[in-house]
Amino acid sequence: MISHMDVDHISGIHHLEGAQSFIVSELEWNGAKGHQRARCQGITIHPFPLKPIPFGPLKLGKDLYGDGSIYLILTPGHTDGLISVLVRVQDGWVLLASDAAYSRISWSEMILPGYTSDDEMAFQTLQWICEFSQREDCIAVIANHDPLVKEASF
Numbered sequence: 200m201i202s203h204m205d206v207d208h209i210s211g212i213h214h215l216e217g218a219q220s221f222i223v224s225e226l227e228w229n230g231a232k233g234h235q236r237a238r239c240q241g242i243t244i245h246p247f248p249l250k251p252i253p254f255g256p257l258k259l260g261k262d263l264y265g266d267g268s269i270y271l272i273l274t275p276g277h278t279d280g281l282i283s284v285l286v287r288v289q290d291g292w293v294l295l296a297s298d299a300a301y302s303r304i305s306w307s308e309m310i311l312p313g314y315t316s317d318d319e320m321a322f323q324t325l326q327w328i329c330e331f332s333q334r335e336d337c338i339a340v341i342a343n344h345d346p347l348v349k350e351a352s353f
């Protein structure tokens with residue numbers, strides 16, 4: 200699953216040997232620039248449409264397996280079609296916030312990502328992450344580039 204089309208997230212895609220194909224939100228794929236798509240040349244990409252789901256700032260995304268175990272959640276603002284991943288674990292949920300936030304400090308102090316496609320949406324997304332992080336059944340929220348995350352231990 201490609202969270203979004205920023206080069207630091209797609210440049211190594213050719214090194215993922217054995218992967219048959221990738222999915223990315225249709226919104227992100229349709230908004231991708233030529234140089235971003237060029238990096239995916241020779242890779243099978245299946246853009247997926249956004250559908251109503253129970254989570255996220257806009258409650259749009261994809262129930263990956265149709266069983267509520269993993270939701271791909273539209274968390275726009277850093278890019279228009281950015282996807283975060285919500286994974287059901289034994290005692291609740293783990294939210295992989297992708298680049299919607301760069302660190303846990305982002306949602307505790309409402310600091311937007313350094314690059315945004317839409318500041319207002321990025322703020323709404325951060326608000327949703329902040330609220331979700333306070334749920335009793337939220338085991339962890341992990342941002343992609345968080346230097347405070349050393350190792351997952353849950």
Ligand SMILES: [Zn+2]
Pocket residue numbers: 203205208277298
């Ligand atoms: Zn990014």
